[in-house]
Amino acid sequence: MSPLTLITAQTEEKLLAFLTEHGHTKFRAQQVLDWVWRKRVTTFDAMSNLPPALKNLLAEHFRFHTPEIVEIHGSADTTRKFLTKMEDGSLVESVIIPAAVAENGEKSERVTLCVSSQVGCAFGCKFCASGLLGLKRHLTTGEIIGQILSAETIAEKRVNNIVFMGMGEPLSNFDNLADALEIITSHRGLEIGARHITISTSGFVPGLKKLAAYPRQIRLAVSLHGATDEVRDQIMPVNKKWPLSQLIPALEEWSRGRNQMPTLEYILIRDINDSPKDASHLVRIAKRLHAKVNLIPYNTVEGLPWKRPTEERCRSFRDAVHKARIPVTMRYEKGHDINAACGQLRLRKEQEKNGSTPR
Numbered sequence: 001m002s003p004l005t006l007i008t009a010q011t012e013e014k015l016l017a018f019l020t021e022h023g024h025t026k027f028r029a030q031q032v033l034d035w036v037w038r039k040r041v042t043t044f045d046a047m048s049n050l051p052p053a054l055k056n057l058l059a060e061h062f063r064f065h066t067p068e069i070v071e072i073h074g075s076a077d078t079t080r081k082f083l084t085k086m087e088d089g090s091l092v093e094s095v096i097i098p099a100a101v102a103e104n105g106e107k108s109e110r111v112t113l114c115v116s117s118q119v120g121c122a123f124g125c126k127f128c129a130s131g132l133l134g135l136k137r138h139l140t141t142g143e144i145i146g147q148i149l150s151a152e153t154i155a156e157k158r159v160n161n162i163v164f165m166g167m168g169e170p171l172s173n174f175d176n177l178a179d180a181l182e183i184i185t186s187h188r189g190l191e192i193g194a195r196h197i198t199i200s201t202s203g204f205v206p207g208l209k210k211l212a213a214y215p216r217q218i219r220l221a222v223s224l225h226g227a228t229d230e231v232r233d234q235i236m237p238v239n240k241k242w243p244l245s246q247l248i249p250a251l252e253e254w255s256r257g258r259n260q261m262p263t264l265e266y267i268l269i270r271d272i273n274d275s276p277k278d279a280s281h282l283v284r285i286a287k288r289l290h291a292k293v294n295l296i297p298y299n300t301v302e303g304l305p306w307k308r309p310t311e312e313r314c315r316s317f318r319d320a321v322h323k324a325r326i327p328v329t330m331r332y333e334k335g336h337d338i339n340a341a342c343g344q345l346r347l348r349k350e351q352e353k354n355g356s357t358p359r
C-alpha cells in the first residue's frame with residue numbers, strides 16, 4: 001500500500017491547511033477540490049489550470065485510489081449488494097438501493113447507499129452476521145468515501161442518500177466518520193445534504209454524546225431491537241455497558257435543539273421481542289423520545305438460531321404501535337434474496353477463505 005494520503009480523504013479544511021503551509025492560497029484549494037469532486041479527474045496531471053509546481057507538490061503527498069469491487073449480487077428488487085476489497089485485502093459490504101417510486105407515488109431519483117464504517121464489528125449483537133468474526137479495524141475516512149465512489153461506478157449514477165447501516169458501529173469510529181461526513185456534505189465534496197444521511201447506532205452512548213455536539217442535521221436511527229434491558233441484554237451486549245437508563249437520556253440530549261425525530265429500528269424476532277407487552281414497552285420509549293418506529297421482520301442468518309415471527313404476529317405488533325399514534329412503518333429488508341442483512345456476504349467469503357464455519 002502506498003504511504004501517500006488519499007486526496008479523496010481530505011476535508012476542505014485539511015487541504016487548505018496543507019496548501020497554506022506550502023505557500024498556496026485558498027483559491028488553489030478550491031480549484032483542486034473542484035477537479036476532484038466536480039470534474040472527477042483521477043490524476044493531478046489532468047488539473048490543467050494548476051501551475052506545474054502545485055501539481056508536483058500534490059503528487060508528492062497525495063494519490064487517487066478507488067477500492068475494487070470483488071463481488072456483486074443483484075436482487076430481484078434491483079437492490080445490489082457488493083463486497084469491496086480494501087488495499088490490505090479487508091472486505092466490507094455495501095448495498096445500493098435505487099428507489100423507483102417515492103412515497104407520494106411519483107418516480108423517484110433517490111439512490112441510497114448503505115455503507116460500512118468498520119471491518120467487522122466489536123459489538124457482537126447476537127442476531128448479526130457482522131459481529132460473528134469480531135472487529136478487525138476501523139475504516140479510514142478515505143475507505144468510507146471510497147465505498148461511495150466505487151458504488152457510483154457500479155450504479156452509473158450519483159448516490160444521493162447515505163445510510164451508515166452496514167458493517168460496524170459508526171459512532172465508535174467517530175473521527176473518521178466526522179471527516180467523511182464533512183466530505184460527503186460539503187459543496188466542494190459529494191454535496192449530499194445532511195438530511196439525506198442517516199447514522200445508525202446500536203446504542204454506543206459515548207459516541208451519541210459526540211454526535212449530539214456535532215452541528216449538522218444528520219438523521220439518527222437507533223437499533224433498539226428490545227424495549228427493556230432484559231431483552232436488550234439478551235441480544236445486544238452493548239446494553240450491559242450502556243443500558244436504557246443511559247441510552248434514553250443520551251438520545252434526549254441529541255434531540256434537544258434539533259427539529260428531528262430519531263428513528264427506532266426494531267428487528268422483530270420470534271419469541272424474543274414480538275409480544276404485545278414488548279409492543280407496549282416500545283410505545284412508551286417512542287413517546288418519550290418523540291420517535292418514529294421502523295419494524296423489520298428478521299432476516300434469517302445461517303449459523304444463528306433466531307427466526308422471523310409469523311406475518312400475523314408482525315402485523316399485530318405494528319398495529320399495536322400504530323394504535324398508540326406512533327408513526328410506524330414495517331420494512332422488509334430489500335434484497336432479502338441476496339442476503340442483504342448486514343455482514344452475511346463477507347462472512348460467507350471469509351469462511352470460504354478459511355474453510356471454517358461461524359462460531
Ligand code: SF4
Binds near residue numbers: 121122124125167342
Ligand atoms: S448490528 Fe451493527 S453494532 Fe450490532 S454487531 Fe451488527 S454491525 Fe455491529
